[in-house]
Amino acid sequence: MKTPREILLQHHQQVNAKLDAIRHTSVAAVCDRRIKMDATPDQRSQTAATTILRTLWRELVCPSRHIWAGIATAWVLIVAVNFHDRRGTELARQDLTPPSPEVLMALREPERWFNDFDGSSHLPDADPPKKIAPAPRSEMRNQLLLT
């Protein structure tokens, strides 16, 4: 003979293993909460920052993730094209080898001839322009009358 309680509990004994797993999960949640409570202010602020980031991710990014993915792809393409162009320019610059000293001499030769012919290279430097202070207007009028 058994009581209703005994019958009921024995009828469901086989589920005890699953209930143990649930118990462990629930106790683990308690441990997590305790760790959070015991955390230092720095850790707490870090957790708060993580929470904010997660919330932003969930509320901002996730609802329109296709749009964000499209924008991100466009930016990646723009950066890739830009990088490719810059690299091409650099390669083109590298391809321009500096002229040899003979070529440079040949290029400078006509310039030297012209200087010799003109003689400008031997002329002394011109004096800097003199600074003349303007005379008073009354004196200027006298000078004009005299002339």
Added chain:
Amino acid sequence: MLVVAEHEQLPVAQARAGEPAAWDTLFRRYQLPLYVYVFELVHHEQTSLDLVQETFIAATKHLGGLRDDDKFGSWLFGIAHQKCIQRWRRQSRDELLRDEIHSAPEEFADDPSELLIRREQEAEFMNLLDQLPPLQRAVLLLYYLEDFALEEIAEITAAQLGTVKSRMHYAKKALRKFLEEK
């Protein structure tokens, strides 16, 4: 023999302090009776397991709302009951309303451990339990599983004491009829 311990000392105060070992003890004590209660109301294993887990998580979050540590058991069953009600509401309210009978019930002074069922009657007992309207079944389960007082059952099920007495009356009447017939 499984018997509900009288005035058992449960580490509710330690659980309030967030001690995982205390929670483990509390959950270990109530996990099977709570599961049986929920399962006999929803009749689905996975749903029952989910509801038990939800009850445990809710308990860890809201223990601060429990005023009397001695009422931890009825408080925990109350959470589970509310979760079952929410589940029922999603399905249908029809079955719930079947047992709202407002006749004056007789008082019950008998002890749940006094009712003894023979081995050959166990399966029929479980079948009879299934046939009872859900809220009568809930009252009977709380009475048999944890030996809760009618007042506590009223608190758990958020019902008037008179309504609980009425439900208990009709549930026990059906059970007696079944035992007399056998």
